[in-house]
Structure formats: C-alpha cells, structure tokens
Amino acid sequence: MGVANKIARLIGPAVLPKISYYRKTVDSYTKYFVSEKVEKKTVLYESRDGKSLTDSPFAIFEYLLSVDPEQEYTHIWSVTESSEMEKVRELYKSKKNVIFVIRNSDEYLKWLTKAEFLINNSTFQPFVTIKDEQTYINTWHGTPLKTMGFDIPGNPANAKNVVRNFFMADYLISPNPHTTEMFVKNYRLNENYTGQIIESGYPRIDQTFHENKDDLLKMLFDFNVSLDLGKKIILYTPTFKGADLSVSDGEIAQIHQEMSLVRERFGEEYNVLVKVHPFIYDQAKKYVPLREFLIPDIIDTNKLLGIVDCLITDYSSIFFDYLVTDKPILFYCWDDDLYSNKRGKYFEYDELPGPVAFNIDELITKLEHLDEQQEIYKANYKLCKEKFVPYDDGQVTARVVEIIFNKETLLGVKVIQPTSCKKRLLIYPGGMRSNGITSSFLSLVQSINYEEYDVVCLLDNIRALDQIKNVADIPKNVSLLFRFDISNFTAKEYYQDMHIHLKGVKKGKEDKYPNEIYERDVRRLLGKQRFDVAIDFSGYSLHWGKIILASKADRHVCYLHSDMMLDMEREVNGRKIHKINLQGVFSVYNRYDGLVSVSEVMKEINQEKLAQYADRSKFTYADNTINPKKILEGTKEEKIIEVKDTEFFFRDGHINNLEKTIKLRSSRPDMVLGNVDKKELRDPHVDVLGKFEYNEILYYKISQNHQYLGWVEASGVEVDSVKILSKNKVSYFGKLNTSAADYFYTEPLGLAESYPLSKAGLYRNIYVSITDEVVTQTGISVRVMLKGNDLGWLPKGKITFSKKLNWTKTKEPSFKVKLLRAFALSANHLEKRYQMKRLKDTPLKKEWLAAYYENKNKTSLKGYLLPIENENYKELGVFQSIYVQSLATTLNGRWYEIMDDSGKTYFVKEEAISIKSFSEETVMTEKEVFKTATFKKIETVVFSTLLEAIDKKGTVVTSLDSVTVTKEIKTSENNIFYEVKWEDKFLFVEQASLNIMRGEGILNAKDEIIPYPDQDKVNIVTVGRLSQEKNQIVLIEAFVEFQKNQPNSHLYIIGAGPEGNNLQNKIQELGMSDYIELLGQVYNPFEFIKRCDIFALTSLYEGQSLVLIEALTLGMKCVSTDIPACRLVLKDGAYGLISETNDAYGVAQSLTEMINKEQRFETFDPYAYNQEAIKMFYQTLTSLK
Template sequence: MSNIITEEIKLKYIEYYKDHKLQKNHVLYEAYGGRGLVCNPYGLFKAFIKRQDFRKYQHFWVIEDFEANDSFTREYQSMNNVHFVRYQSEDYVKHLATAGYLINNVSFPPYFTPRKKQIYINCWHGIPWRKIGFDMENGNVDTRNTIRNFLAADYIITPNDFMTSIFRKTFKLEGIYPGKLIPVNQPRTDLLFSTKKETMIQKLHNYGIKLEEHKNLILYVPTCRERENQCPDIHHIEEYLKLLEILEQQLNTEQYQVLMKPHQILYEYLKKNKLGSKKIIPAEIDTNEMLAITDILISDYSSIYYDFLETEKPVLFYIPDGDQYKKDMESYHSAVEMPGPTFKSADKLTQCILEEQWKHPVYQTVYQKQKQWTNPWQNKHSGEKVWEIVLDGRHRNSLISLKNKKKKILIYGSDLRGNGVTQSLLSLLEQMNYEKYDVSVLAVLNAKNTNGDMIESVDSRARVLTQIGKINGTKEEMSIYDTIIEKGLSSFDAVKNYPKSLFRREFQRMFGWTKFDCVIEFTGYSPHYGMLFLASGAKRKMIWQHNDLGSERKRAVHGNQSLEQILNVVFSTYPFYDKIVSCSQSVMELNKKTLSNIWTRKKFTYARNTFSINRIYNAIEKNPFLEIGQKDYYILQEQQNENDNQIEMQLLPLPEKDHKVFITMGRLSPEKNHHNLILAFHRLQKEYPKTILFILGDGPLKENLQNEIRKLHLENQVFLTGNIRNPFALIQKADCFILTSNYEGQPMSVLEVRVLKIPVIISDFTTRKDICIPNGQLIVQKDPDSIFQGMKKMCQGTVCNYNFSPEEYNQSAYLEFEALLK
C-alpha cells in the first residue's frame, strides 16, 4: 500500500476545494496519518457520540490499513453516519476539501489548504518528554509541515500551562497564530474513565490476544529512541522482548499478565518480523483504552505515563542505558524526581513489583505533584467541553489568544545559499529589534536538501518557516501561472490575467490565516515569490535590489544570458510593490536610472546592508590551522571516517612568512572579473615571485579559472579554495584584500575585511562610493595592467591607514531599514 502523494491526488483535491461546497455537518477525523481510531481524535469522536446531535452529522475516519482496522470498521457498521475513507484516496481528498470540521492530532499533508468557514481542530498527540518543534536539532526544517498546520488551525488543544508554553515558545506561535488555544485535558484521557474491561477483552481477542480477566495487567510501554525518520535499533528491540521474558519468568503468572504496547515505529518492525505477536498490542488499539485496564505501567520516559497518572495506579521506569538515553533524548524534564522507581536492572524491577516499592511516600508525593501539573483542569469530560466550545459557543471566555501588538514581518530568504545576500539577511536578523517586530523568515530547501545547516543558522529569535509542498492549482490555473512566471506582468493583458485567487490560495496553504503587516522579498531574484507576495494581503510590500541589476540582467555564463528572463519577470512586479529597496544609495541611483518608469520612479529607496561583526570575531578566535613538519596548513575541510575513527582533512598549504599574500572572496562568475585578476597576478609574479593569491568562493567559472591557472603555470601560486566555513581566519593572514569586480551592489566582503584592518584594493565599479572611506582603499581600473599596478604598489609598501567602526556603521544601516517599516 502506497501513501505517496501523486500529482493526480493533488489535482483532485484542488478540484474538490474549488468546485464543491463546504459540507457543514461533515466531520473528518485523522490520527497519525490514518493509523486508526486512536488518540485525541478518538477521544473527540467518542465524546461526540454522547451528544444529542450526533446523528445530524456525518463522521468520516481516515484509515491507512483497512485490514488492520477491520474490527473497528465492523464495530461501527451499524451506524449509518460513520464512514471510513482510505488515506490519500480520492475519497480522502474530497472530504479533506469539503468537510466542515477537520480533526487531526499531527498534521495534514502539504497540499492541504484551509478554506473559509472550515473549522480545523488540532489536538496534538501528547505532552512531550523530549524536545520538539524549534527546540530540535533540525527544528527549522523538521517542523515545517507541523507549523504550517498549526497556522491553519482554528483551535489547538492545550492540556496544561507547560503545553501552552510549548505552543507559545517552542513552536513560536506567539504573535503569529490567529486562532485560539482550548485549555482542556487531552480528550483521549476521557477514555481512562469510560472504557470497560469486557470491551477490551473483545477488542484484543479480535487481534488474537487473550486478556485474562482475573489477572493484574502489567503493560510495558517503551518509547522509540530514534526519531520518526529512522529505523529502530535491533538491540533495543531485543532488549524490550527480553524484559517481557524476564518478567514472566520471575513473576507469578497466576497473578500477573504482561503485555507490551510499543511505539508505532517499533510495532511496525515487530509486526513485519513476527516477533512477540501474542504479547504485542497493535498500534490500531488506542493506548488510553489499554491504560484504563492496566494495573501497573512500565515506561522508559514515554510521555504516555503522564496520562496514566490520572488512574492513581503505579508507574515504574525501566531504562537499562539510562545515562546514554537521557543524553540522546534532550529532555525538557528532570529525571531526578519521578512518580515511581527507576531501574537499570530487570531483576530489580521485578523485585520492586513483588515488594510494591512504589508505595514509598517519596514516590507518592511526586506522583500527586505531577498529576496536578499534567492535568490542572481535573476534567474527565474534556472531549465534551471541546465540542461545547466549537459547536455550541460555550466557554468562549476560557480560550487563550497568542496575539500580541508587534508588527508581523515576513522575509523571503530563498535557500540561504552561501553568498552576500544571505549574509546580509543573517546579519539583519541579528540587528532586528525583536521587542517591536515579530519576524518570520521564509526559507527553501534546495533540490538536494543540503542547505539544512544554513537554515538552522538563522538567529533563533526569528521564526523560520521552511517551505514544504508546491503551488497547487487546476490545469487551467497552472497554465496561466506558467505563462505569468515566464513572461511576467509587463502588459495590460498579463496584469489582467494575474491569477490572484491562485496566489492567495497558495499563501493560505503556506501560512494559514496569518496576516502579516509587511512582506519583504529580500533576494530580489524570485519570479514565483515576487508574484506570491503581491497576493499576501500585507499592508506593506517591499522588494530588494542587491546589485546593479541592469548589468546583472546582461550577465552571461558560458554564453547563456541566464538571468535576463528571470529578472525581466521580477522587474514586471515592481509597480505592485510599495517600496523597491536597494542595498545602498549609489545602487539605488543606478537602478533607478536604468529600471524605473512612471509607475515605479517614486518607489525607489535604499537601506544599506548590515553585517555580522560577531561572525568575524568568532571566526578569528578559532584556530583552523595545522603544522606538519614545520610547514603550516589551513584546514579547508575535515570529517571523521566512521569506519576507523580517523579524521580526514583537506589542507591548504600556507606560504612562507616572507611572502606577500593577496586574497579575494566572491562567487566565481563573470562579473567578479577573476580572469583579469589572474592575468595581473601572473605579471606580478615575474617581478615579485614571493607572492601568493588565494581566491575564495565557488561558481560556474571554476573550471575555466582552473584551466587558466594551469595554462599560466601558477598552480603553486594561485589557489581556488572553494567555499570555506571560516574565511576570516584565512583572510587575517593576508597582506591585502583585492576586489576587481566589473560591477557590484554593496560588496559586504569589503566591509567585513575592514574589521580586520587589512589593506584593500577595489576596482572602479560604479557603486564603489558606498564602501569607500578616507585612506581606506586603493582604487584601480578593471583591466589587467591597472590591477597589476595596484598590486605592485602594495608590494612596494603602500599602506591604507583608515578608521572604521563596524558598530557605528551597523547602527546607522539598521535605522535605515527600520525607517522603511514605519
């Protein structure tokens, strides 16, 4: 059975979305992507059954595996208003698009788009023990569909103050979430008090498990050590099964029955390999219904034990590798105070059961404290209260709002590739006044998913919304979209045909019902996002210019004018933005001269880029150098070989101390004029052989430049390093920084190297005046002879004596940016 999201399914979804009315009396329930009738959606469903208006509604359950859920579908077959639909089927997308009420304990697929008057209740699947959301190691990427769903939800259930804080801070919903939190205990815990043992005997019997009614049930509930995209460790599986065996050997089997309810990932492995089948509770059986008939719970910090505290029955903890487990878990909670004894030894665990050690007063005190913390509302009818709020309009004064008075700003940062635009954005985010502004950064994973580290590097005070899924329209809409993206809005007919409803829907798909005060297309190069932001509904829309775009439009790589079509489309969106913002005054003047028209002339303005001072200082404090046999090397890359634990390094040889070192940094593309720089350096070598040139960066001309270096026999004097993690440690070793570009915007590299007080040579590109300071640079023309003369002067002892305060510069530049937001 496949859960792959096909283009056909996405198209069906949007057709139902657009062409079919909302069915106000339809309710769609989904738990864990169709696992079955479990968790909080099941608790809400059971609560709905008790309502007098239950029969007035049609209830649709999402099921992934109908065979595994056969007994449940048969259980409700007599109710003609309860239906079951297969996950990712046409029926599924039909009801997802048209049901008046949507219930989910995780998230709907990336193509899901909220629609007006459709009520979405997200009933998150528990109180976490280990870190989730943006607190995870790769939280900026891994949370992308979860956050998208939260922003689309009208209500999110929060069972206690801790979970309210999780939604507010850990998922960063404060200030951006337009819905309301419902403060009630988890609806699934209602099942602890309404489930009958005889019912569970029959349910388990349907799966071939015999529940012995006269015995005390010990339920072992191990969590999954691995994250959801990882396979379970076979060592852990064997450990779980071994515990079951020991418990049965050492306990009185006439008094106790031992069963295991593993995490879904573990269960799938056990089921596939046919391990412990008569003792393993299927994933399709609700955990809380099992807890209702459990006499002793054994856990390993599975957060399900929080639910069990409501029963007042004993809970024990078995963690044989406790220290390592705590380290791997990255927990929110201390393992020091637990509501029951903790063991590393299975023998001591069984001894505890025999001696009832959990009755010790210390454990009882913690037990009651945690019970009160877990469920402060003390409500055994939480599901009913949720429906009273949503359907009957009662208890509205108990709802929690996460809104605040900060201005909400959305900034598009693309894939945060390693270039000057990205560094400008990252620096701006460091400078932002987060007391005044709520800042979201829209990031995009690249095609190979290799830019996760850059996405994670964004200032944690900002919220990263990593794009997931793609724009989804009908065939007719996508045909119009393709034309607009290719040709832009440069004609009256194009503007007239701009698919505003498609882009508005896409904005809703990505950001739910969130309303931003200001949207910023910070890259200035994206036709899609440039068009999308026009439909954002934001009060202020701005688009950035980081370069001399008239010249950039003409830039050719390997004979192809690769940016002309893209930039022409971007330029066509300018009349519909409120501000067109250049990265410096001279860039603004140049772009205004070459790109403005009667609709845009008054929209041109500028705000200089800031740059990260801490990034430079932190970099130079590190020591990425290595001495081997009295020879110094710079460590370009290093990684540990998993097979033999050896560290593999890529090293760059450093010159002797009597050599002059020139260094440049930038993309290896035509506008950077590296070809003429290499020709000039070749001539310099003849007069000053003790010179070295480092070229930092990567790009489409790398192979051409390598060939040029070989042709001139400069392999031991000119080095292409590629992109390196710590360029400033190497730059600090240089005698001169040189930038010979044909054109630039506001080259951040010049500002950055000024922090290191290094002499600077720059070419006479049009916008250079924005980075020139008194006695701060030697200016040359762009031809090889002029570049050579400049480098020669540096070799002869010409020194740039300048004063530069990076702090004062950043403060002034940031105020220019903030002025645009007023």
C-alpha cells in the same frame, strides 16, 4: 529550450495525474477545494493517518456524540481499510450521523474541503488547505520527552509539514506548560501564531478516568488478546526510534522474548501485554508468538491505561498520561545509548517518576521490588504530576468543546491568544546558499528590533549542508516555514502558471495573471496569516516573486541586489542563467509597492534601466546591514564539547572464550547508571548491535537469542563481515529522491566489496526500474536500472514508489502498469534530457584498485573530469608512479580513475597508462607539515629510520605527552607514517598511533583545515563567489605582477562557484600554485581575513559590496576596482585605495602602492554604519505607499 523540453512541459500537467497516485490525489483535492462549499455542523476527524479511532480526536468525538442527542452534528472519520477497523466501524453502524471515509478517497477529499471542523492529532498531508470558513483543531499526540521541532539536530526542514500544520491550526491543544513551550519555542511559533493555544489538559486523558471498562474488555476479548481478569496487568510500550519506517523481525522477536521472561517470572500475578508504536504495528502482528499478547492498534491507548496496573516504557511520552493513575512506572531503556544523543531528550534519568533498567535482568529485579521502587520515586512522581498533568481531571474534553464549539469563555482556563501589536514581516531570503545575499539577509534579521517587529521567514525545502548551517544562524525570534511539495493547481492552472513562467506578464494583458491560484498556494503554505509587509529579499526568482505577491500583506517589496539588467545578461558556461527568470521578475515589478536597491548608486542605475517595468517612484534603496559583533567577535573559537554517539554496527559475533565468564555492562561504559555483572554464556553466538570507544577501549553492544545482554570489551568478541539476509528478484518502478551526497554502489551497501560507483544525486527525480532487492544486516539495497543499464545499488529509501506504477497482484506488472511506466519513462527523455545525457559518462562498473602503481607509459596524460573524451581536459604531465582509484567501465569505454598529489581525481583512457604493481613497498610522497599530536596509547612503537618503519622493525617505548609532526610520508601500500620530533631527535611513527590535534586555522566547507597566513609574508585576500562578474582572474594576473617585486607574498581566494576550475587552471598555467590558494567556501572567514595585510576586490559590478564593508569593519587595508558601488563604499577613496584602471596593471599598481607607501585613511565605524542601514530599512517599510 529544446523542442523535447517544450513537449514535456506541454504534456506534463495532463499526464502526471495519470501516472502518479499522489498527483491525482492533489488534482482531485484542488478541484473539490474550488467547487465545494463548507457545510455547517460537520466535523472531520483523523487520528494516526486514519489507522485508528483513538487519542484526543476520539475523545472529542465521543463527547460530542453524548451531548448531541438530536444528532445536529455530522461526524466524518478518516480511516484506512483493515479487519480491525471493520470491527470498530460496526460499533457505530446505528449512528446515522457518523460517516467513515477511506483516507485519500474522493469522499475523503471532498470532506476535507467542506467540513466545518477539522480535528487531527498529528498532521494533515501537505496539500490540505484550510478555508476561512473552516476551523482546524490540532490536538497533537503527546507531551514531548524527546527533543522536538527545530531542537532536533540536523535539517530544520524535516519539521516542515508539522510547523505548517501548527500555523494552519485555529486551535492547538496543550496539556501543560512544557508542551506549550514546545509549540512556541521548539517549533518557533513565537508571537507569529495567530490561532489560540488551549492549555487545559488532554481530552484523551479523560478516557483513562472512565470507570466503565466493560466495552474495552469486550473489545480486547473480541480481538483474541490473552487476558485473565483475575490478574493485574503489566503493559509494555516501547516507542519507535527509527529514522525510517522499517524495523527488523529481530526487534519484534526481542520485544516478545524479553516480555516472555517477565511473564515467566510474574505470570501468576500479572497479564503481561505489549502495545507497540503505530508505525511498527503491522509488522508486529505478523509475528505469531507475540500476537496473543499484542494490543490492537485500533484500541484507544488512554482507555487501555485505565485498566493497567504497571506501565513499562522507554522514552515514550505515554508515561505522562499514565501519571493520573498514581500507579507504578518503570523505564526499560536498553537501547537509549543507540538513540538519545542523536535525537536528544528534555529530561535526565534522575528526573523521571520511576526507576530505569538497562537490561532485562535489571528490569525483573526492579519489578520484584516494585513497592520499594514506588517509595523511592514518590517525590519525583509528585513533581511530574504537578508539571505535566496539572489540569487533567476527567473534564478536559468538556472544556475544550465549550471553548471551540460553543464559543464560551471559561474562567480559570488558560487560553493563549494572539496579542502582538507589532508590525509583521514575511521574508523570502533566497536559497540560503553561502553567498552575498544570504550574508545580507542574516545580518538584517540579526539586526531587526524584535520588540517592534515579528518576522516569518519562508524558506525553500533546504537540503545542502551550507543551507542548513546558514539557517541555523537565523535568530530564534524568527518563525520558519518552508515551501515544499507540489502546488495545488489543476491541470489547466499548471498551464497558466507555465505560460507566466516562460513569457512573463505582457503589457496590456495583466488581467491574465492568475493571482488567485498563487493565493491558494500561499494559503497552503502559510495558513490564514496576514502581514504588514511581504519581502522578496532574493529578487531573482519569478516563482518566489509570485508567492510573495500573492501573500496576504498590506505592502509587497522586492530587493534588487545588483545591476539587474546587467545580471540578466550574465553568462555561466555559455548560458545566461538568469535570463528567463529575470525577464519574468521584471514583468511583475509593477505589482510591487517598493523596489529596493542596496545602495543609492544602484538605485539610480536600476531606476534608469528598468523604467519600462515600473513607475520611478517605486524605486528606493536601503544599504545592506552588517553584524559588527559577529564580524569582530564571532571569530573567537568556542570550546567544542564533543558528544560521542554509539555507532550502529549490526553484525554476527562469536565469544572468543566460553570457558571464561564475560564482564557485561548494562549501560554504555561512559554512563554512571547501570550495573556491571559477570556472566557465563553457553552459546558463543551473539548479535552485535553497536560499538563505542571509551578510554581507548572499544566495546560492543551485544544480545543473544533476542535478549539484550549489555556492553562487552571488543577484544572478547570476533565479529563477522556483513552478511546477506535475503535476496529477491523484483519488478519495482519509482523515482530517485537522491541528494548531492548520494552515490550508486558496486554491490549492496555494507558488503565488503561495496564501493562508490557514481554520483546518484545527478539523477534526482529520474524514473528508474528496480530489478533486485537485497536485505543485509545494515539495511535494504536495490539494484537500479535505467534504459537497460545497471547504474548500481542504492538504499531502498532513496526510491519513491508510486502505487499506480507498482500495484499488481502478480509478480510481473500488468499491461496497464507497463503502459503507465512507459509514460513515466517518456518524462525522463523529455523533461530530464540533461540527466539522461549523463548516462554516457556514468561508470556502470568499477574494479576498485585504490593503490599506487608504476606507470610504464612515459607520455603526458590528459585528465578529464568525467569519463568522456572532449575538449575539456587538463594536461597532467608524465607520471612515473600513479595512484589509481579504480578502473571504470562506461558506455564510452574503460577509464582509469587517478588521483594527483593534491587529492583531485581525473579520468584517463585505459590505454593512456600501463600500470604495474610495485615489487616492494616504496615511498610515494613526502610532505612537510607542522602539526601537534598526542599518542593514543601509553606505549608506542617508534622507528629510527623510514626503512625500519616500512619493514615494521620498531621499538616499543613509553609515549610522550605530545610531539610535533614534521613530515607525512605515504607509501605504495597506502601506509602513512609521520616523522616526529622526539625530544632532541627525529623518529617515525605509524599514523594509527597518533591523534592529530587541530592546528590554528579555519575550516572550509570540505572540513579541510586551512592554516592561518604566515605573518612573515605579505598576505592578500579576497572573498566572493567564483564567477565571472567577481573577476578574480584579474586579481590573479595582478598578483603575478605584484609578486615580482614582493616575492615573499601570498594570495588567498575564499569562495566557491562555477569559475573555480578555470581559476585553478590559470594558477597552474602561470606556475603560481605555491603562491596563490583557492580555499573554497569558508563559513566564517573573518579571523582569517584579519590576519592578512590587504583585502582586494576586482569585481566588474556590485550592488553594494558587502565583503568590502566587512573588510573595513575588520580594519583592513582595502584595494578595489573603480566601479560605482565600491567607490561609494570606499567613500571616493577615503576608506581605501581605488585602482586607476580596472585591469591587472591598475590593480597591481594599487597593491604595490598600498604596501610601499604609508597610507592614511579615515576610520570606518561599523556600528554607526549599521545603525544607519537598519534605520533605512525601517524607513523603507514605513514609506511604502
């Protein structure tokens, strides 16, 4: 570690709380957590992140006040500052036992650590930790209509803080069985939840039953809500649908405009009021025309529902609460087709307790016939009441208080208590990237008997696609929790932790190991849970080892997946990547109750080499489990039902012909519900909101003057390019929260001239300056500056802004803010030196060319993976024509970004090539392919010759049902043509006219289709991480020798890793590109492996070769180098061939022998193997001392 990094580590814990508002908050909270004692009969309430006194926390608060005339309880409300909140606080000014604390203030943080009861209707922040003496009640905030928890498509880690809060809670309040199922199944609390679920109704709904409405009406008048007491009330409650917390002024304007139309039609009879979601309330109240009809967010929704005569909502769960009134509910779902498929719903339209309208005309029509609609939906309404509000009788709060505060057992009240007598396991599985440890873990949890074991899996804060896919394979019986956010350490404790991380635990100084701080962090992550056994299944991270060792478990276990001492010395690109971590891991081995190797031979090796770190008796072993059913049957492809989403598409549009009436569909064209109407528009301008293709016709979703109209065929609308709505010079400062998939762009995102510039993921957690902010129809983009260099544009959401580094009353930052920013920038140079070095090879400007060119320079080109001149280049050869993607400008000069025939990009110096545009369209590449395709339209343009295709001189003919594609041709104009077999002749068609059907094969991680092996060839396959210890280089060299005698042969290498480029270069150097393929990472490779002839493994060492066991399961002929783990798996050659020497010659000889000589091997029984392996796992757990 360099001197600068050491300095950064030393000053970081002391400096960060001064720079970061959040770090200071966590630092203060942690100190109070340690110092403050819990005070009896104190209750802290938080609703909607402190924005209001509402919901079930408010119902419990009011009830406790009413039954506690002696004021024995002290009530503390978490609030944010606002003029509306001041009015509410004023109502309790005379109550000496009611305290208001500003959220995140010191007083708030103190009360979080010392209040006896904590009540929240959502979630506490990630640093909040519940002490043994505290009781946490989570009331949640609604019966779910939209999918929740791990049912939501995408990254399961998005639910991390919600599921953490649920596991922390001593009580969960559920209004009905459906919500209980949400807790238990959708958030996978399963039988691991150790608190109690009170399924007895919602305390908040009691407020709807209250007959005294005077206080509520007075408050509405105090807030200047336009209300005529002589009229009934219609309330419109659109929910919040955004993925982020931004919402456009146009959306607010639409809410107002459409309700104005309702008010215009029904204003003589009804007050038409609006209540928006808390996330958009601050923006909504700024919209002056809406203000007098807008219900203040501070008003309790359930009290309000008590005076409402008709509810209009979309897919907000508010309608469940309103069922107790027996009054009409209408669903206005104008934008459902933009969101429902992305998020998902638990109920279909025909199950709802009221009619659905898809545009404002339909809504008004249904309101005009409200009595008829009520009669039509009477049965649905009754069923919904029975299902969703079966317990709500106005007395729910009293029951909840009796159970929790008075510890009473009430007959007839459903309380779900933990009753499981199973053994409880906590497992950290590793990073869940696609590798052997992940495969082994997944097989294990797929094999465990859940009649006897409850399992909690503690995961990292996953982001990568392969992590998400792998987590999806964890059985639903397993509860998921995540390690995220920063640890609750004080500055002093950070230094203690740093010392352990860098130095490990020294012999004789075990008492210096700060286990108590790790126990506190585990309490933050896992709540009050206890386990029988806690397992570090990865075994490579001291950080995770500390967490597992600090968990409340009777026994602690660490897995050893390899020759750990040898792995510690392993190098990748000249670095011993495991050195520091494994030195630390070894130093805590003595704290574990068991050290489990994955094979008997590896147990003996580790026991011998690691004897200085732990008693020999702690070393044991359990073979890796497998999932025979998945290996043997999981290769069958499931029928994929494609669910199409509406594409968000925000543009200005113009109706082509105002003289004609346009046909409008109120709902998306593929939906059964909704109406089709013809409409005359006087104004040609429309706002385009989305697009969708159905039956080969493109449709646009349009609105006009902030009123949604419907779906119209795209042929009738001319769409403008994305336009800039506003530009501002700013002086922001923040940290990049980018991921590997994020790029800087040449211009604000969405603009026609915006292209990817460089990888923004490389600069994750770097502090940057923001100088410009641009709002377009597709979102907000900001210009990112680093060390005075313009890195390009990013979405604003990719920046994390600190209040301390941005708060200023003037446009320019104050001296104090500038000083704090300077501190933050020093962290860039000290802690992120590697990323800062990347500035030299980061493109700061790009001229986008994306075309083929003639190259006048006839010298061989040197291609660099990055635009920086060094020894790591590849001789690309001479190019007469070349595909140039861009001309990039860096601090090192100007570079062309070129692409070779395989699609791989390289940078070459600008002066290395001399390019000229082609004078006429020319064929650049011709590639033989074999694909099946169908035609997009009934009629197709075909060309007799390639020249005709280039000249666009074709003939319109009736399309065939399908054709075989035999060639793919690319031209200098980036046009792609296919040669197709048309009955008894060959013709050419444009790429755009065909739908290419997926051929037989597998998909790799890049979504590339890899055709299955040619069965007329001898096919050899290997699977594994592309790293030095897997030694694929020897297999490549061995195959070269093998291929001399078996020219009709092919080698497939499945996997990814740091050696990928070296292996590819070796293949090209040997001239074997046509015979050896690197397929990349493949999620499910078994069907591909099964179609090959030989499985070969050339590892230098293994813990226990899982891929070799999987190959045996598939019945493959197996060849392996002679290493202890593989000799054990192959049973000394009974199951496969073991090479006589572990070099290329020895492996080549074994491959030749396997093909040329008839071999008789014993049959491997995967089911018997796995039964024994899982038995060994159970025995390991029970034998721990």
